[in-house]
Amino acid sequence: MSRFRLQDLNPEQLRAARHDSGPLLILAGAGTGKTRTIVARISCLVSEGVPPSRILAVTFTNKAAREMKERIAGMVDSEQAREITASTFHALCVRILRADADRIGYKNNFSIFDEGDQTGLIKKVIARVTAQDEKVDPGLAKAMISKAKNNAWSPPPEDQSVLGAVYARYQRELKAMNAMDFDDLLGQSVRLLTENPDVRSKWQARFSHMMVDEFQDTNRLQLDLVGLLASGSPPNVCVVGDDDQSIYGWRGAEMSNILEFESHFPNPEIIRLEQNYRSTMPILATANRLIKNNPRRRVKNLWSSVRSGDPVHVVSMPDDKTEAEFVVGEAGAIRNAHNLPWEHFAVIYRMNAQSRLLEENLRRMKIPYRLVGGKSFFDRREVKDVLATISCLVNPQDDNALLRIINTPPRGIGPSTVEVALEISARDNKSLFDTLTAPEFADHTTRKTAEAIRRFAEDVAATRIYLLTPQANASALVMRFLTDSGYFDDLKRSCKTPEESLNREAGVREILNALAAHQSRRAGDLQDFLDELSLNREREEDKKDQAAGLTLITLHAAKGLEFPHVFLIGAEDGLLPHERSKTEGTVDEERRLFYVGITRAMKSLTITHCRQRLKFGSASHCRPSPFLREIEGEEVVSESYEQIAARPASAEEADAAFANLLAMLKEEP
DNA sequence: AGGTGAGCATTTTTT
């Protein structure tokens, strides 16, 4: 990467980079060089003598944190770059909590519950707390608990309402397991820093300048955290975001954090980045026209020095099947006409279910594609088993992990024993492991079961001792624990086909290899490894080789990405403003979603909507999205599929079709 | 225990 020069920045970017102290709000429209500006600012701070170790950059995703680190490394001295902290909110919280969680009544080796663990525990709690005839939806309870935590509401005193009781009990059980869910990582960090001025001072002294990316996505706890960590008076907090791209309100993001930034951090400097380096003017004009219709926003107007470009196409389709065929055909035509790689194309949609018809067509046409957002490697059974095993070895109080592995493989500690133990552990407020291993537990079981428990506990304890020595070969120890316990035999037995068995063993190997690699990288302990995995679950499509092809992606997942040629499909009333958003009163957020979609396109943008679509198995009529009315303008061309199909192919298109044919012939062996 | 079928809901998902 070429050495960065300040002259390369535009005047607003430069002003942001040079801002020295006190709060700074950078309103960075889509494609306006946001990351570039943050990194430039960091580089300025360093050259002005701020020690790099005292600079903190916070992001939402690990990917963003990684990219930021890379770009920083390209800009400042590598020695200094290493000292700069670039981390996600959650990873930062884990660091804070691993050091001092004991100050708020947790042990520092607490476990982190992912959403699967969380749902599992909630279900269990519901079963315990509610009467037989009462029905509580676990999903609803989970959403409510998350909302409560994100607003820093404590569990209400018991038996006010069923949900309140579920929340209270859930939190009690988590605590008993010495575990935190994702929301707790934030909430407990806030509590730790609020209740312990000395801890707070320690962290405030650690960082002198703080940068927050994607500020429009922060929730209440994250805002609190920023306030608690920021140091300097006025605080040196630089936040970057775009309220027009706030699309995670349903997950607790508070747009008011950015809209009312001044009330949280008084007298900030506010800088707008409006020059766009991504899209042509027709695309930007379309986006601007749409987003103007939102009432609560910080007005921005994107512009580009690229004045000309293809018009935005809006095409009306008879049905969703035709839509998929058309989009795939159009992408192929553009590709052939300009000899482009498939990577230049993306199809963006509101719901994952919309990808299916596209996939069918792409497969039929033998077009390579990558589907963003599939199932995670970490949801595989054997991966969960191995991770639960490691968790259990690190923190035996982690009932959740213990429950997963206690009779997998079968050890003679069956459900009835577990049931009894669970009851006693709830009554005595002790962990499952402690309950099972207490001498008096033998009174509740047969001799045989007691012996099985003793053996298991011994195995865990013995492995644990080795494992916790610093130079231990952890992956070998875990491997031996699994083998000795008969895990692999059990795994093989449960597989229908030999391939499946091989596949699952490969999954185990992959985790253990990752563990070995982690240990050789830094003689880290297992805790680090588990933290990294629970906070950094790279999707399979991310880590596999990238030469993937055309991208199929949801509007949400597309935020932050860009593609030369974009197809935005399903722009229908009830789908793009999603039906549910209308009843929930969040149509503005849907408009922002549409805005995000439009601004992903660099060179060409085609928006389609269907007059009919298969919904829940049966055909239903669809009206165009009301947003399509809002984008109408001179650089938007509306047509129907029938008009396009009836038009004689242009010479260019005919050539392209011919080339396409040739290419297909060549690919066939 | 683990498999099968009826019944049911069905947006988006950074950590």
Add this chain to the structure above:
DNA sequence: ATGCTCACCT
């Protein structure tokens, strides 16, 4: 249409 959950059966 499809996939998921739960209850009930082998």
